[in-house]
Amino acid sequence: MTAQAIGALSSTIVNRWAWWQAALKGIFGPMHEGEPQQGFYRTRFKGGKWEPVAIWWDEDTGWVAYRNGRDVDPGEAWNFCRTHPITREAYDRAMDGQPFDDEDATVAAQVAAGHNSGDLDIADELKDQIESALAGLKAYETVDNDATAAKALSLRNRLNELSNKADKVRTEQKAPHLAAGKAVDEKWQPLVKKAKAGADTVRDAIGAFETRKLQEQRKREREAEQARLAAEQAAREQQGETAVVEAPAPAPAPVAAPAPIKAAYGKAASVKVSTVVKDVTDWPALAVYMSNHPDCQDLLRKLAQRALDAGRTNIPGITTEEKAAVR
Known part of the structure; x- marks a missing residue:
């Protein structure tokens, strides 16, 4: 359809554009299968280019x-494009081969090109496409408006x-090796585990x-x-000294x-002697003592976040902020 024809049509039959003009503002009127409304839209096959x-x-x-x-069937085209109205300007730019405003240029080019002819190995093909997509990340180091966010999301979706x-290819190519490895494990692992379990039983008995x-x-x-302290006390008493010898605080016994x-x-x-925790008698005291340890702090942060995710709001000792995350 030429620009002159579209212009003439829009000036003579204004009412036919009403549904599309309202849809551009987010106001969608009645939609019926195979009953098109005059206007400009966009559509795509699943995973394809708009x-x-x-x-x-x-x-x-x-x-x-x-x-x-x-030239396509109007009713069928309408069924797939009716929820995606675009402006006349966007239509013209797309007809000139330019991407839509919310499309990342790299993504649009890759999707339009489709798959290579087969000359390249699939790994090389994907490597080229990934490196090309990654080269576009610089444009989205800072996202400061909705239009840029939409294009950045296109690039993210393409990278995903x-x-x-x-x-998927990795999984497919690895599957035969996994099956072979599984067959080997099924043959040998029972023997390995039985022998190891027996060895561990003997180890525990010796321990x-x-x-x-x-x-x-x-x-x-x-x-x-x-006995030594009692002998010293007895010797003092024989010499007329009546002071009771108190045992000093026992020093940790050297580990022989x-x-x-x-x-x-x-x-x-070899036999190694070590001191192990037998039981915890005061959890709050232990928690305070260990609270400066990085591992303990990391665990507490995770537990606090888990409590927040569960809807708790009365968690002491923390501050919170709202943060938007893209899923």
Whole structure:
């Protein structure tokens, strides 16, 4: 449809443009399948490039529609473009090959080009497209208006689409290897786990024995210390000194390194003595003591955020702010 024809039509049949003009303002009138309304729109196939559509009433032939310059069925074109009205200016620019205002130029070019002829490996093709899309990120380092946000979102969607395509190919190409690996695991893992479980059972039994030995050693050390203090007290009393000798605060007992366990078969095993938490008797006190540890702070932040996400508002010790996140 020529610009002259559109101009003449718009000046003679103004009422036919009413539905489209209202739709441009977000006011959509009644919409019925196969019953077009005169105006300019855009449409696309799933995942494809947006294409301009012009629909008008011709007094001689009836309804006429063009999609990106191609003569199409008006009723069918209407069914797919009716929720996407565009201005006459946007239609003209699109017919000249320019992207729509909310389209990122790189995305529009890639979608219009479609897939390569097959000369390139799929990985090389996706690599080229991803690098080309990433080159457009600089334009959106700062987003300060709705139009830029819409174009930036187009680029984000394209990058996500390319990421999903690459991941799909990766999954497909990896699947045979995973199946082969799974078959190997199903054959060998039961043997590995059974043998390891048996070894761990023996390890735990030896560990329990070494713990009992250590406890008995500590008991003997305490009894020896008590006997020493009692002997000193008795000696003082014989010399006429009646002051009671109070035991000083016990210093941490030096951890004696137990002798390695030597086996007649295989390697020897070392025995390491360590102090472990047996139980917590005062949770608030422990929390205060550990509160300056980065791991504890990170955990508390996560728990606080989880509480906020659940709708809690009475969380002490934090400040909050509203933040918009793009999903």
